[in-house]
Structure formats: structure tokens, C-alpha cells
Amino acid sequence: IDVGSPATSHWVREVWEFVREDTDRVIFSLKAGLAVLLVSLLILIRAPYNVFGTSIIWSILTVALMFEYTVGATFNRGFNRALGSLFAGILAVLVMQVAMACGQIVEPYIIGFSIFIIGAATSFMKQLPSLAPYEYGFRVTLFTYCLIIVSGYRMGSPARTAMNRLYSIAIGGLVAVFVNALVFPIWSGEQLHRELVGSLHAVANSLEECVKKYLADDGSSLPEFSKTVADDFPDEPAFRKCRKMLNSSAKFETLASSAKWEPPHGRFRQFFYPWPEYVKVGAVLRYCAYEVMALHGCLHSEIQAPYNLRCTFQPEILDAANQAAELLRSLAKDINSMKWSLHGNLLKRVHSSTERLQRSIDMHSYLLTSTHEIHDCPAKLPESQDMSDQPKESESKNEQNNLSNAKLEQAESYHEAMRKQQRRLYSWPSREVDDFEDEDVDNKIIQKMRAFESTAALSLATFTSLLIEFVARLDHLVDATDVLAKMAKFKKEYTS
């Protein structure tokens, strides 16, 4: 192989990245090599070979099929293998006794029939949703049963065949379990813990990225949606992580069910550590992430609020999003360090910044509705300010006054921007289906334009509503994390 060629070096770099991302991967490989080497020694060295004989090759098979990435998964698979083999062994011996009692002619028929029945039964049962996690156990039952009963038939003494098989499987299983659990163990629990923390960060980053793009971009540079679906939004790494997280429910459940098999270890020194709570927090987090998906949908929507209008509410939107992201990161930090601080202050800040956003939307809601009414607005604005202009809050109100005036100026240019965006707006719907009536076209277009403009402006309301809904769901996330912290006995911290 030519190491200098670009394809090879690209591949080497890829493998190197893969290793650097998680060095446990190399450790696992070396452990797997060690485990098969250890069982092979039982044949390669003369002393154990004289004791066990060639049936020890079943140990090698067991190690190769049973050695999983994490300790919990290996335990789980070992349990499946042990129970399946044991059940198959007992059943095979019983059926063999019955068959032998029935005489030599009937014997093969009984054996054949029993093999068919066991094959069909295990294949059916492993499909049942409630038994699906034990799929491997059913596979083991099937082939162990066949092997024992068939070789018993040809070589006699099925009980001895069964025993031989079982103890070599047991040796293989024990080697696999010991190597996996004692040599640089990789714990499912630790992985689950890290996965949850990573998911919280992913959602926080994705939210910030999405809001930042929404406010920064004037819409012209956004590629078309259909294209970006295909090539996976290459310029939005945080979004891709968040979307990956949406598909991780199966991963969470697998890790949690493996983690249940693991003894207390490392940071998780409690018996019956509440692993299922991680899955629940993950589920609530996923519900928050759905809102981020919807926000992202707004960002790439073909009907877009004009840039100026988005700028009008920039400080409030940005503040709310940043506060929400901060809360998520604080949750992630707490879970990561297994400490628990009260999140009251942070929640307070998120809520008040969301309220500020709501109030701002409320005060300038005329901007969101039909643009042809824009000239009535200045008359209305003072009235809404009169109502809220109380002496006790004069400072913050002054701020708001300035804000309002700035917004008013922006609103003037907004109408202008709207006209510029016309072409883009009119390009929706993208398929030409509206050219069937040619009478009164001009009037129709004007009407349609107005409806589009209104929808476009309201899309900002959609964006903020989704953001507010995201914040509302954070309450549930904090609650779920609270439960986790209590059950896992995180250390309490009172400085928040």
C-alpha cells in the first residue's frame, strides 16, 4: 500500500480522528484480543489441553460472540448465553431420554420433530416485543439444543455431551466477563451519563446557533431547503448533533438496560442507581429539542419574516435564547459533576427575559399584522406607553421608550424592505399551479401579496412563540432533572 497516496492518507486521518474521539475504542479492541488469546491458551498449553480436550473450542466461540463493548452489555449477553445454554441442555437431555425410551425406529423422528418445534418456537418468541431484548438468548437456545441432541444421537451419552458443552461455554463466558470487567472496564453507566450531558450541550448549542443565524442572516444567502435536506446542513454542526440526539432514544434505552447489570463502580457507588431516570430526562429533553427543530424549520422556511423586522426584536430574542441555553448548560454541568444546585435564580432569569420578549411583542404587535395599517401605528403607540409609564419604574421605562422609538424607525424601513423581498416571497409556492385563471390577475396578485406579507410578518411571531414554548418546557426538564438528582443522591449545593 502506498502510504503517500491521498486516498490512503485521508483514510489514515479518518481512523486517527475516530481513535482520538474516544480512546476507549482502542482499549476495547486490545481487550477483545486478550480475551480470545486467553481461551486459546487453554488449548495451546499442554496441561489444560490434557484436562479439557478439544471441546474447549466452544469457549472460543463463546468469547467471540459474547464480548461486548461495555461491562453491562457483556453481563447481559452472558446471562442470555448461560440461561439459553442451560435451558437447551436440560431440554435436550430430557427429549433424548424420551426418544431413546421409544425405541430405535421412532427415535430420529422424535428428534427431528423436536428440532423443528424448538426452531419455530424460539424464532417466534424472539419476535415478541416483550421478549425482543432476549433475542440472543433464543438464538443460543436453538443452536445449543440442536448441537447437543444431534451429537448425542450420533455419539451416545447426550448427558455427557451436554455437560462438556456447558462447562466449555461457562469457561468462555467467565473469561469474557472477567477480562471485560477487570481490565480497563468500559461502563455503560458512565457512557449513559456522558451521553445525557452531551445531549444537553447539543440542544443548548443548537438553540444558540439557530437563533444567531436567524438574527444574523438577511435570508438571501440561505440555501434552498430541499438542497440542504439532502446534504445535511453542512454549515450547522450544532443542529446536526441535536438531530442526532433526537434519534438516540434507542441508544439511551440500550445503555440504561445494560447499566442495570453493572455493579456499583466509579462515581456511581450506590446500589440500584436510578438509570431509568436518565432515560426519562432524555425523553423530556427530546421534547425540548422538537421545539428547536421547529425553530430551525422557521429559519429555513420559504416564508420568512423580513430582516428588519427580525432585527427589531433582536435584543429580546437573543437574551431569551442565551438565558435558556445557559440554564441547559448549568443543568449539564450539574449532572456532569454530580452536584445539585437550585436553579431558581436561573429559571427566574429565563422567565423574566421571556416575559420581556412577550411584552415587546405585545407592544409592537402592529408590526406583525397587515402592513397596510402601518400608518395608523404611531397614533396608537403613545397610548400603550401611557398605560405603562408609571413613575416607579421610570428608569426601565425610559429605556423602553428609547427602544420603542428605535423600533419605530426600524418599522419605517421595514415597509421598504418588504417591497424588496417581494420577488422572493412571490416565488412561493414554488410550483406553478396558479396560472389557471387569467382574468383579474393584477388584483389577485395584490391580494395574494398582502396575504403573503402578513404571513411573512407573522412568521416572526411563530419564531418567538416557539422560543417561548421551548422555555416553558424547560420547567419540565428542570423537574425531571430534580427527580434524577434526588434519586441518584447528587451532592447539594446552595450557591447558585
Added chain:
Amino acid sequence: IDVGSPATSHWVREVWEFVREDTDRVIFSLKAGLAVLLVSLLILIRAPYNVFGTSIIWSILTVALMFEYTVGATFNRGFNRALGSLFAGILAVLVMQVAMACGQIVEPYIIGFSIFIIGAATSFMKQLPSLAPYEYGFRVTLFTYCLIIVSGYRMGSPARTAMNRLYSIAIGGLVAVFVNALVFPIWSGEQLHRELVGSLHAVANSLEECVKKYLADDGSSLPEFSKTVADDFPDEPAFRKCRKMLNSSAKFETLASSAKWEPPHGRFRQFFYPWPEYVKVGAVLRYCAYEVMALHGCLHSEIQAPYNLRCTFQPEILDAANQAAELLRSLAKDINSMKWSLHGNLLKRVHSSTERLQRSIDMHSYLLTSTHEIHDCPAKLPESQDMSDQPKESESKNEQNNLSNAKLEQAESYHEAMRKQQRRLYSWPSREVDDFEDEDVDNKIIQKMRAFESTAALSLATFTSLLIEFVARLDHLVDATDVLAKMAKFKKEYTS
């Protein structure tokens, strides 16, 4: 077992339901039983036993580990097994020759070292994302290599051991493949096809269910969000199917990669049938479904548009949703029957009903913004009607006039309803974090109330925006399905 006990009968009913849902499951079980029976016969009957000897038990193992649900998956697994075994066999014979040439003392060291290297290398490579689909192949390579080299070392003639092993694996593999493909075959392609059609129906049903609930319910009977997250929205079967579909991307990809292994069959008589296109249509459909998730989020949001306001736009919302669902169902029907009609008319109808919704929102947008301005509205309404009151469209305009008047009446009672909902609205945010300032509370509350009211009203705008965005994404779905139809050579139909 007491068959009459409620637990048993419940379990029996569950199994029965599982079978009735898809009878292929029983067929698969019987086929698996048949396959193991067939290979077992090679030992049970004397003639083949005299030819093959006991090494035929490896065929049983092969069948048990290789027999998969669909034809494509079995082919794929068989390919992995064949290539893995072949590679392992060749490598084992080569290493054995080298080891034997090095002399008796060094021999076991070389063998042990090679086992460790192979164990570590296969375990590492099967983790690489690009090689992950061949995971089973690497497992097979590992244990076949160990078995051949170890038993070769103890029994001599590794080449003969390897040959024996390989042909018994080949026999097992052939039996598995033939039984799977010739006796009531279950095709991945057929499953993928059905899965896509089912997903289209799931999204259509979920959309209709969600919109219906949104319009029918006055909000008081909706259970709290956090509770329903836990118990999975029991009263929304269509939504649960849709959510399941969101997590089905892995399933689509597995089926498509299995389907590639299948020869032309049944309805799919074309070589290189475009299975990957199914995955693409599924991806675009998932993007549509994210909007349904967001709509569902609106439905269960704690900040809710008042019932009256929702009723105001009921006909338009309902019409748009129904049209969109009909388009989805028509796509599903077309794919199902492998025909292709032009969906221009349906798209036209969806777009025009969406436009009607946009126009209606535009005309009555004052309802969505600050409620304290409601008394200015009647004065503004005629103006917007003047603009659109063109003689040529008098009929539809009259309709709209009546509609507008009705809406005006509803708007009056809307203010009333708003007051009633106050308690519910004020319950948000659900955590008590706002009681830190006690000065000027009344005024603050009034201000806050107004902001909440505005947000609540705007939540209707959010709902409609999401619906419109859903419709916009349908264009992409139709495009993707168009490509599929062309590449799969669906029969064209010109009556739409």
C-alpha cells in the same frame, strides 16, 4: 398453566394480536424450524452422515446464526459469513504454514500472537462507521480463524480442518438461503414499500387528529404536558404512530440496504430498483412530520389561544389540513399501487386553501394582536374590504363579507373568553419565581397579563404558520416522490 386466569388470557390475547398484525411472523418461525430440521437431517439420516461426518454440526450453527427475517438480510448475512470464513480460512492456513516452518518451540507463540492481533484488529475495524454494517463478518472472521488455527495445531493438517469447516458452513449457508428465498419468501423491498406507505398515512392521520383536537377542544380537558409525556398521549393513537415514524430512519436504512441484495421479485421486476430513493422520500417525509410535532406542541402548549379565537378560523384551518392530508393519502395510494398520477390538481387545491387561510389571517390579524385595541377594529375592517371589493369577484366577496361579520361577532365574545381564561394563563410559569418584588404588584400583573394575552392570541398565528410551513414542505415531498416514481418506472396515469 391455568388458561382461565386473567393474566394468561391477557397474554394469549396479546400474542394473538401480534400474530394478526402480520402473519409473516408465523411463517418466518415455521421457516426457521424447517431450515434447522433440514440441516439436522444430514446427521440424522445415515447416508449423508457417512459422507460428511460430525463436522456437519457447523452447518447447524451457521443456520441458527444466519437465518434472518427477510431474504435480503439473510443474503447479506450469508455474504458476511462466507467472506469472513473464507478470509479467516486462508489466513489461518498461511499463518499455520509460517508457524510450522519456524519450528516446534516458536510455533505456539506465533499462533498465540496472531490470535491476539486478529482479535484486536477485527474488534477495532467493526467499530469504524464505514465498516459497521459488516460487524457480523468481522465476528465470523475472528472465531473461524481461532477455531481453524487452534484445532489445526492440535489435530494437524490445518488445511483439511479449514476445508471441512468451510464446506459445512457452505452447506448450512445454502440451506438457510434456499429455505429463506424459496419457501414463502419475505422480501425487505416489500417491507420497505409498505413502511413508506404506512408512514405517509401516519403523518396524514396525525395531522388531521392534531388539527381536529385543536379546534374541538376548549383547552380545559387537556391533561398537563408533563403527565402526558410520561404516559405517551394515550388518546392520540395517530400521533404515537407519527412519532414512531420519526424514529424509523434506522429501520428505513436497514431495509433499503437489505433490499439491495434481493433479486427482482413480485412487483419489483426491475434490476437496480431504486431502493435508496425510498430512504430519501422517507427523510423528506420526516421533515414534514417535524412540523406535525410542532403543531402537536402547540396543541399541548401551556400558553393557548382562547377557544373562541380558534373557532374563528376553524373552516380555513380545517380545510387546509384536510387538503394536505388528502394529498398525502393520494401519494400513499399512488406509491402503494405503483401508479403515478400528476398531483397538480391536488397541490393546486392545497395551495389555494392555504392561501385562503393566509388571507383570512391577514384580514383578521387585529384579533391576534393586543386585545385592548379591539375597539378600533370595526373602523378598520371596511377599509380592508373596500380594497378587495372588486365587482368581478362579487360572489366570493359576499361570502367573505358574511364571514367577516360572523367573525366580528365572535371577536366580541372572544374578549369575554379571554377574561375567563385568565386564571389558566396566569398559572404560567408554573414555578413560583416571580414573587421577589412586592412593590407595584398590581400594575405589574396587569402588564404581564396583557403580554400573556397577546402571546396566547399569537399562538394561533403560530399554529397556522406551522400548518402553512407543513404545506410548503409538501412540495418537496411531491418532488421526491416524483423522482422515485420516475426511477422505479411507476405506471403513469393522467386522470387526477
